[in-house]
Amino acid sequence: MDLFSLKGKNIAITGASSGFGHHFAGVLSGAGANVILGARRADKIADRVSEINQSGGQALGIPLDVTIPDSCADFLHQAEEAFGPVDVLINNAGVEAGAKTYAMIDEDDWDFVLDTNLKSVWRLSKMYTESVVKNKQSEGNIINVSSITAYRTIKGQFPYAVSKAALVKATEIMALEGARYGIRVNSLAPGYILTDVSRILLESERSDTFVKGIPMRRYGEFEDLDGPLLLLASDGSRYMTGSTVVVDGGHIVSEL
Numbered sequence: 001m002d003l004f005s006l007k008g009k010n011i012a013i014t015g016a017s018s019g020f021g022h023h024f025a026g027v028l029s030g031a032g033a034n035v036i037l038g039a040r041r042a043d044k045i046a047d048r049v050s051e052i053n054q055s056g057g058q059a060l061g062i063p064l065d066v067t068i069p070d071s072c073a074d075f076l077h078q079a080e081e082a083f084g085p086v087d088v089l090i091n092n093a094g095v096e097a098g099a100k101t102y103a104m105i106d107e108d109d110w111d112f113v114l115d116t117n118l119k120s121v122w123r124l125s126k127m128y129t130e131s132v133v134k135n136k137q138s139e140g141n142i143i144n145v146s147s148i149t150a151y152r153t154i155k156g157q158f159p160y161a162v163s164k165a166a167l168v169k170a171t172e173i174m175a176l177e178g179a180r181y182g183i184r185v186n187s188l189a190p191g192y193i194l195t196d197v198s199r200i201l202l203e204s205e206r207s208d209t210f211v212k213g214i215p216m217r218r219y220g221e222f223e224d225l226d227g228p229l230l231l232l233a234s235d236g237s238r239y240m241t242g243s244t245v246v247v248d249g250g251h252i253v254s255e256l
């Protein structure tokens with residue numbers, strides 16, 4: 001299926017030391033991409049890079065803190081130095097503030113989550129857009145990792161859910177404004193999949209009742225995201241921009 005091939009494409013992934021980003025790096029490499037992995041835990045990135053390289057892929061790890069402008073600039077610069085212009089940027093890094101309501105969080109919780117999940121996406125996307133223009137690339141592609149918390153309303157995920165809802169709107173505006181540079185911008189909104197970000201809910205006593213609200217009656221698995229990821233990263237989505245692809249077993253259309 002050439003339409004979904006990523007052969008020769010350079011794809012930079014933030015938050016690739018664990019969870020989705022770690023998994024995405026392998027999937028994208030398997031489809032032929034050169035992958036650039038960024039996150040703060042350099043040892044975990046290095047392990048993943050060597051796994052991918054040993055299985056015949058082309059991967060590079062770069063220490064990255066998305067909340068630090070110089071670190072973001074360095075990440076994109078080093079990625080380009082290694083493989084050439086970046087074809088796809090995946091803004092995946094994300095954090096949550098624990099099971100807290102809006103009345104429980106403090107200024108630091110708000111800044112921690114919003115800086116990582118939202119401001120960094122703007123920052124990296126702006127830097128990426130500047131490099132697409134500078135390199136005279138005919139096209140670019142940004143994928144933002146949002147969440148079904150952008151659509152569902154549950155207690156105790158503030159300000160995480162606020163950041164993810166804002167990311168849906170950011171995706172739409174960036175799509176509108178990025179089109180003049182040939183840049184497509186879409187987002188992926190996964191449902192609940194067990195990782196460090198979701199552990200606090202999925203391993204709580206609410207878990208059994210919570211899963212009954214998912215029409216497909218199970219939490220997601222990493223592999224459930226592979227098809228939508230390959231669609232958004234490849235030419236298979238060449239006429240898609242401003243879209244959010246929800247992958248949640250029907251959770252947002254549930255009555256519960």
Ligand SMILES: NC(=O)c1ccc[n+]([C@@H]2O[C@H](COP(=O)([O-])OP(=O)(O)OC[C@H]3O[C@@H](n4cnc5c(N)ncnc54)[C@H](OP(=O)(O)O)[C@@H]3O)[C@@H](O)[C@H]2O)c1
Pocket residue numbers: 014015016017018019020021038039040041042064065066067092093094095116145146147148189190191192193194195196197198
């Ligand atoms: N799991 C779910 O059910 C679910 C559902 C919907 C959406 N999501 C979203 O999916 C994305 C990935 O999360 P995950 O579930 O895979 O959790 P995870 O395993 O905790 O992954 C989060 C990643 O973000 C990185 N990160 C955090 N702060 C960073 C920073 N300042 N700079 C660079 N990297 C940073 C972490 O790496 P370091 O700590 O090494 O920096 C880690 O690699 C997040 O945006 C999350 O909101 C998750």
